[in-house]
Amino acid sequence: MDHYTFRKFDVELDQRLKYNMKNVQQAYLFFKAEVYPYQYCYVYAGNKTIKFATNRADLMHLCGVGYQGRNPRENFLRDLEAGNINYRKLLVHADGTTALKFQVIGAVHYLFDSLEIIIDDQRTVKFFFDYDAQLATRRKIVSLGLKKIKTLYVPITLLSSQGKNMNLRGQPVLGIFRKNRVTGHCESIIQAKALACKLPVESYFR
Known part of the structure; x- marks a missing residue:
């Protein structure tokens, strides 16, 4: 099945997804406060x-959702923050990957506030995506596939690292600055x- 095919949210099939919407809300609030304002x-x-x-x-494609109607991104984020998602408008990936993302997105903060993470800086083609690096928790929970655009890496996919096919490589992160x-x-x-104390923090952003 094509990964890019969406289907409508199904009340009977997607109860677990609906339950995990709180994980998406928590992740969005974390991103809004601790990630979006920073490099x-x-x-x-x-x-x-x-x-x-x-x-x-970036949030909707990281979550693997669509939202019907005008201004889908703004309306989804508004409803998500308010805890008032209109499930009649919600679209999810038909291949089941949205549910996997919802299960692990609540752990995404570990990628920004913990040294229990690794970086794989080898170009990889996996799960319909071609990315230049991967940022992942050491304990196989969640990872971000990254694409390099000029001097910055941006996320193009959020992955559950719990599957048997997720053979994580990479080197330990020694420091996080913003x-x-x-x-x-x-x-x-x-x-x-x-x-610690090797270089001033500002030097990492020159």
Whole structure:
């Protein structure tokens, strides 16, 4: 079945998906407060770095949903934040991947506030996507497939890492830093002892 084919939400088939909508809401509120306003920098493998950014426009395709009607993105995000999704408008992937995403998206914050994550910077073609790097939890829970656009990596897919076919490679992250996209203020989120005090935070964003 084509991954890009959507079907309407089905009350009988999609009860688990509806139950897990709270995970999507929690993830969106986390992104809105802690991710969208910032550019992130991940340090790994000595002093290699990946700079990451995303915005509200990415959430629906990361979740694997569509929303019928005018201004689907804005209406979905508004209804999601209010906890008032109109399930008659909701579209999900017919191949079942939306349900898998909903199960694990609640753990996505670990990719931004924990060193229990790895980076695979090898180009990969997997599950209908061609991505340049992968950011994943060490414990096989959730990962983001990333595409490099100029100097930034942006997310193109959210994956459940729990399947047998998810053979995670990668190197441990040693530090996470972020820069406010409006004020330019830089801060350290978390660092391994091996990395502490090596460079000023601002240097990671030059």
